[in-house]
Amino acid sequence: MSIVLNRPNIGPREQEACRRVLASAVLVQGPECEAFEDEFASRVGARHAIAVSSGTAALFLTIRALGLGPDDEVIIPDYTFIATANVVSLAGARLVLADVHGHTMNLDARSASKVVSERTSLIVPVHQYGLGADLSALGEIAPDVPILEDAACALGAGAEHGKIGGGPGIAACFSFHPRKVITTGEGGMITTNDDLLAARIRALRQHGQGPVGTMEPGYNLRMNEISAALGRVQLSRLDEFIEARNKVAKWYEDGLGNLDWIDLPIATPGRIYQSYVLQIHADAPVSRDEFVAGLRRADIQCQAGIEPVHRHAPYRDVPRASLGVSEALAKSALFLPMYCGLRHDEVERICSTIARIAGT
Template sequence: MTAPIRLARPDVGEAELRAVAEVLGSGQLTMGPKVGEFECAVAGAVGTRDAVAVANGTAALHLALLALGVGPGDEVVVPAYTFPATANAVRLCGAEAVLVDVDPETFVVDAEAVADAVTSRTRAVMAVHLFGRPVDWDALRAVVSERVLLVEDAAGALGARSRGRPCGSLGVAGCLSFHPRKIVTTGEGGAVTTDDPEIAAAVRRLRHHGIVADGTNDIPVPGFNYRLADVLCALGIPQVERLEELLAGRERAASWYAERLGDVVGTPSAAEGDRHGWQAYVVRVDRRDELLAALRAEGIEVQIGTYALHRLGAYRDQGAFPGAQRAYERALALPFAATTTEDEVDRVCTALLGRLGRS
């Protein structure tokens, strides 16, 4: 039987094993020195003053919005095609997630669509670098008022760059994820990146029950237990150190896919002058659901790209979003990792092209 090809496979090795073993041996599995060490590494990679490690990417989104004062009565603009956590975090703050359509070819929002959605109640825009493709940041900033906060959902964009600037450093705050499908993983984990010390301090309080770190142990505002454990931060430190190596592996796999599929299906890319973060390799195909089932039957793990929020019960009351609908219906995520081999790409492409009648 041919071995299955997994959708994603984290690239962890001896350095990660040693780092985790060191923490296990120390007995201090949480609230220890590895958290700060990991935060410094992430801040250095993104180029921000601060990075605050939290439990996962959703926690990063939630705490970033709370730290910015987003709450009841506010609106936050969110792409209609994104992972639901983006909109869920807005709702968890008591604010309204206002959906806007996306370009079905790039999967990211158009700046003019965002500008049209801004009202007097708009507090922030969640700009999602979906699958690692940077949003056109200059265009977005040019059409959105300075009073509206721009927050990056950079969950899949660590290492990506917009006109040479690292994603995660573009907005007032950036939100990262370290899920195993991301380029750098801690198993589960996330971070808020920012140049604003007050935002960083607020996120640090909120992740630890709201406790003020001034010796009083006061809790002026209730918080959460959104901490990231030392043992997971230890895993992440060598991962961040290997960021360029990991990104190069994904760029290599992306080039193999593009060479084999570029004339047949819609393949992902970044805009000129940008660097794609390659969190996932998502192609655009007709008959997506049919291909999904067929490839899975051949032992090839594939997945939908992500969700069209207006199709979900929680967000179904905002009208039609044809770009998001088309993106959802056609997006197919192929097996993709820094460790993906050329033989695996050949097998995936042979199966896909055969189903498309292009073998």
């Protein structure tokens, strides 16, 4: 039997919610989206939540609404999903890359400090795989520069200042892609405590229309009502999902914790497990790529680490700090199956397969 990398948990309540919307025939700009926004804002502790069509749309709209242009530099971590870079470029600002921290895989403030300049207008830390980035350290290296949190993977996680999304960043952007902890199919959410920013994002989301007519050229990046209804039920189950994923992480720790050639994800309180990403040491009995091949032969889905931003063709020449940690992670990171519904015996099979591939 194959073990998949991820499977969203869609139950009867989700199905009923989607049927309710279909029966109502109100498919856009209706009560589900508004209710989802209210419930989301109160869950993360933010004044505004704005539902959009994807996590990428959330980031793009926020950077557009901040009004950045070609003279504005935006620092992002090199080790992130390509969307974090694309939105900066598409919004017309200048991308600058900094390295990540080896254990947390989050933006390293010391590396970021090397590329801060008088043109730095925004820093976009990613709360990678559900572990909160160190926003205080970033605040210290550039106290006047706003922070936009890429919280695509971090709904339900805590940061040092409280829940991610309601903290010190100018805004936070979440994704509801099916690989995330809750899903709406495709979807995203922006949270912010800034009234003016929220108003501009709302207008840009919908053709530039504000309370008194068209304010500026805008987009259509709204969330539809079926997605919002699905998201409301999923949000109400967030704690159940987090707990189930914590249990899976504990099983992995039991099964892999004794292998000294693997680093497991950091298990700090407040983190959530959106993905489960190991680091295979260079002196492990076999290479990361041999683990990938062996797991796949055993019908277990897995994924090699993500490609760092600077290796993608459009970003080969962007200014950067030295990116040695990100380069190393691209060779050592290994994603294992992680989802609510993964069984204990399946995790045991994954762990024993890893031990067998290593010959231990």
